Amino acid sequence: MIATMAETxxxxxxxxxxxxxxxxxxxxxxxxxxxxxxxxxRFVRNDWERPxxxxxxxxxxxxxxxxxxxxxxxxxxxxxxxxFRGEIPGTAEDPRFWAAGVSLVSHPCSPLxxxxxxxxxxxxxxxxxxxxxxxxTPIYPDEPAAGDFHAAxxxxxxxxxxxxxxxxxxWCDDYFFLPHRGEPRGAGGIFFDYLEGxxxxxxFAFVRAVGEAFLAAYALIVRARMGQSWTDEQRxxxxxxxxxxxxxxxxxxxxxxxxLKTGGNVEAILMSLPPEAAWP
Amino acid sequence: MIATMAETxxxxxxxxxxxxxxxxxxxxxxxxxxxxxxxxxRFVRNDWERPxxxxxxxxxxxxxxxxxxxxxxxxxxxxxxxxFRGEIPGTAEDPRFWAAGVSLVSHPCSPLxxxxxxxxxxxxxxxxxxxxxxxxTPIYPDEPAAGDFHAAxxxxxxxxxxxxxxxxxxWCDDYFFLPHRGEPRGAGGIFFDYLEGxxxxxxFAFVRAVGEAFLAAYALIVRARMGQSWTDEQRxxxxxxxxxxxxxxxxxxxxxxxxLKTGGNVEAILMSLPPEAAWP
Numbered sequence: 357m358i359a360t361m362a363e364t365x366x367x368x369x370x371x372x373x374x375x376x377x378x379x380x381x382x383x384x385x386x387x388x389x390x391x392x393x394x395x396x397x398r399f400v401r402n403d404w405e406r407p408x409x410x411x412x413x414x415x416x417x418x419x420x421x422x423x424x425x426x427x428x429x430x431x432x433x434x435x436x437x438x439x440f441r442g443e444i445p446g447t448a449e450d451p452r453f454w455a456a457g458v459s460l461v462s463h464p465c466s467p468l469x470x471x472x473x474x475x476x477x478x479x480x481x482x483x484x485x486x487x488x489x490x491x492x493t494p495i496y497p498d499e500p501a502a503g504d505f506h507a508a509x510x511x512x513x514x515x516x517x518x519x520x521x522x523x524x525x526x527w528c529d530d531y532f533f534l535p536h537r538g539e540p541r542g543a544g545g546i547f548f549d550y551l552e553g554x555x556x557x558x559x560f561a562f563v564r565a566v567g568e569a570f571l572a573a574y575a576l577i578v579r580a581r582m583g584q585s586w587t588d589e590q591r592x593x594x595x596x597x598x599x600x601x602x603x604x605x606x607x608x609x610x611x612x613x614x615x616l617k618t619g620g621n622v623e624a625i626l627m628s629l630p631p632e633a634a635w636p
Numbered sequence: 637m638i639a640t641m642a643e644t645x646x647x648x649x650x651x652x653x654x655x656x657x658x659x660x661x662x663x664x665x666x667x668x669x670x671x672x673x674x675x676x677x678r679f680v681r682n683d684w685e686r687p688x689x690x691x692x693x694x695x696x697x698x699x700x701x702x703x704x705x706x707x708x709x710x711x712x713x714x715x716x717x718x719x720f721r722g723e724i725p726g727t728a729e730d731p732r733f734w735a736a737g738v739s740l741v742s743h744p745c746s747p748l749x750x751x752x753x754x755x756x757x758x759x760x761x762x763x764x765x766x767x768x769x770x771x772x773t774p775i776y777p778d779e780p781a782a783g784d785f786h787a788a789x790x791x792x793x794x795x796x797x798x799x800x801x802x803x804x805x806x807w808c809d810d811y812f813f814l815p816h817r818g819e820p821r822g823a824g825g826i827f828f829d830y831l832e833g834x835x836x837x838x839x840f841a842f843v844r845a846v847g848e849a850f851l852a853a854y855a856l857i858v859r860a861r862m863g864q865s866w867t868d869e870q871r872x873x874x875x876x877x878x879x880x881x882x883x884x885x886x887x888x889x890x891x892x893x894x895x896l897k898t899g900g901n902v903e904a905i906l907m908s909l910p911p912e913a914a915w916p
Contacts, residue, residue: 424916536896536905599909606886607896616816616887625816629879629915636704636911 426627446482493542706907726762773822
């Protein structure tokens with residue numbers, strides 16, 4: 357891995373810097389949205405260190421539009437425990453890894469504003485690859501929002517490969533599904549991992565395009581809906597749907613379960629959980 | 637297994653009847669508590685069938701004292717899928733099983749009234765055994781409640797075996813623990829499984845004693861606290877503690893994860909989740 361890590365040092369730095377830059381732009385945009393709603397809410401940042409190496413920053417804002425939105429950036433390194441070797445590409449002979457990424461989960465106050473999730477990451481083991489995705493979770497079916505969100509992601513995918521959107525949309529649909537409920541977590545989006553397109557600079561450019569597409573599309577969706585009023589009944593329905601969101605993340609989400617089992621930062625991992633939820 | 641099942645037919649019937657009888661007494665006692673609080677809340681029963689064999693009844697009450705309390709009885713049978721064979725005693729040569737039990741989860745309205753969980757069960761494979769337990773989850777530390785609860789369970793255990801309480805208390809402490817938080821789910825209780833004391837009628841008598849001890853002790857704890865008023869701040873703290881409860885059940889609880897993976901009744905399994913929870 358040493359050779360690989362040396363070769364990819366520049367890309368690792370560039371990826372880590374871009375994750376931070378995207379975080380800053382997202383936080384700036386979402387704080388601007390709060391200001392438009394007459395709120396002075398700001399992200400509060402909390403740095404954390406990972407005992408085995410590296411660390412990150414969790415930024416959380418609780419506002420008038422975003423009941424709770426968290427954006428986490430991390431750059432971590434270490435060795436995979438024996439139980440995880442073999443599950444992760446490039447770890448069979450050398451358990452060391454380096455990983456960086458940015459992830460976001462937004463739980464808006466309004467049941468009429470969809471929740472959203474975005475993650476992009478760069479992993480280096482004996483191999484090096486990018487992964488990521490973005491998906492939308494309307495509380496009530498919202499065809500226009502889902503349509504705009506998917507169209508933005510499709511445009512990013514179309515610049516990468518002709519079949520990318522269809523493939524990554526299906527991966528998202530398969531992944532964000534609650535088998536015990538027989539229902540999807542939301543309206544889907546895209547999900548991809550182990551990108552090895554042969555030209556890792558193109559892969560990185562694609563990941564950046566996904567991040568940009570998410571930010572632009574989601575900000576539009578939020579702004580178009582944040583002024584609408586809602587009823588107590590809609591709020592109660594939102595809490596029940598958020599219960600399903602918590603079920604998915606705690607029962608099935610790979611990142612959540614893997615992170616908690618490998619000593620990850622609990623607050624950073626569980627920032628995805630909804631501020632309030634109900635199982636009436 | 638046929639021989640074993642024939643031999644245990646009478647005990648299976650007796651166990652299944654006792655689980656139902658305990659359910660009826662619990663529901664009666666909890667409805668009486670609601671009446672004492674001036675509420676007319678009653679348990680609402682919902683029968684369900686398990687596609688692979690058997691079924692059960694989920695009884696849920698939403699009242700003035702109990703924000704949500706569920707009592708589930710089930711008698712199910714079938715065959716374990718290959719992935720579970722070998723994990724369960726007596727299934728290596730014959731995958732068939734029969735299982736019955738009663739389980740209860742109580743989430744009171746008041747942050748000053750502890751939540752509680754109780755389960756007793758009888759399983760028949762190539763072997764036959766009883767299991768169960770009861771544990772208390774105060775929202776705020778409540779030494780008197782925990783002390784009374786443990787004393788009642790200890791009395792039941794002491795009638796079974798001298799070391800039973802110490803052993804089953806430790807099993808409960810080890811089981812109801814959130815490793816990612818480094819904290820217990822609550823104030824503990826007892827947990828036991830695979831009881832094979834050599835005299836299964838004694839095991840059954842012990843399980844009945846546990847059910848009786850739980851009902852008597854918990855009803856006293858609820859009645860002593862249900863009249864106290866609480867603050868909004870205490871309610872918010874309750875919602876956060878309930879989030880931890882949901883984390884445990886979805887991330888770690890064997891029954892929850894096993895049930896959902898084996899096509900169990902979703903509403904019956906997830907009745908354990910709190911009516912409202914928060915991750916602020």
